[in-house]
Amino acid sequence: MELQVEVPQRDGDGYLLDMNEWTPEIGRAMADADGYELTDQKWDHILKAREYFEEFGSVPPIRKFAKYIGEEQNAVFKLWMTGPMKPITKYGGLPKPTGCV
Numbered sequence: 001m002e003l004q005v006e007v008p009q010r011d012g013d014g015y016l017l018d019m020n021e022w023t024p025e026i027g028r029a030m031a032d033a034d035g036y037e038l039t040d041q042k043w044d045h046i047l048k049a050r051e052y053f054e055e056f057g058s059v060p061p062i063r064k065f066a067k068y069i070g071e072e073q074n075a076v077f078k079l080w081m082t083g084p085m086k087p088i089t090k091y092g093g094l095p096k097p098t099g100c101v
Contacts, residue, residue: 004029005025005026005028005029006029007026007029007030007033008021008026010030013090013096014030014034014090015089015090015095015096016030016093019093019094019095021093022092022093026093027046027091027092027093028091030090030091031087031091036087036091038091039079041079042079042080042087042088045069045076045079045080045084045088046088046091046092047092048065048068048069049065049085049088049089049092049094050092050093050094052065052068053092053094059085059089059094059095059096059097059098060085061085061097062076062077062083062084062085065084065085065088085097
């Protein structure tokens with residue numbers, strides 16, 4: 001039986017109100033609650049975005065992020081089928097990306 005993870009308070013867009021409450025389990029529970037499937041590759045992107053954030057103190061724009069992870073921007077868009085930085089930052093417990101489409 002899977003343990004139910006209590007998802008902390010989120011804002012209207014589904015982002016954590018306190019990013020310090022994030023854990024990988026909470027990230028996955030948030031995606032489950034939203035009916036969003038996180039593949040291993042998507043999870044890898046989330047962890048890489050957290051790495052980037054810790055290193056640079058900001059959420060990268062998609063162009064920079066694709067370069068950072070060594071993938072084509074189109075491939076990242078195709079995988080997420082949406083503006084990828086939104087779900088990546090949301091389920092990664094990071095701040096909302098600025099200038100995100």
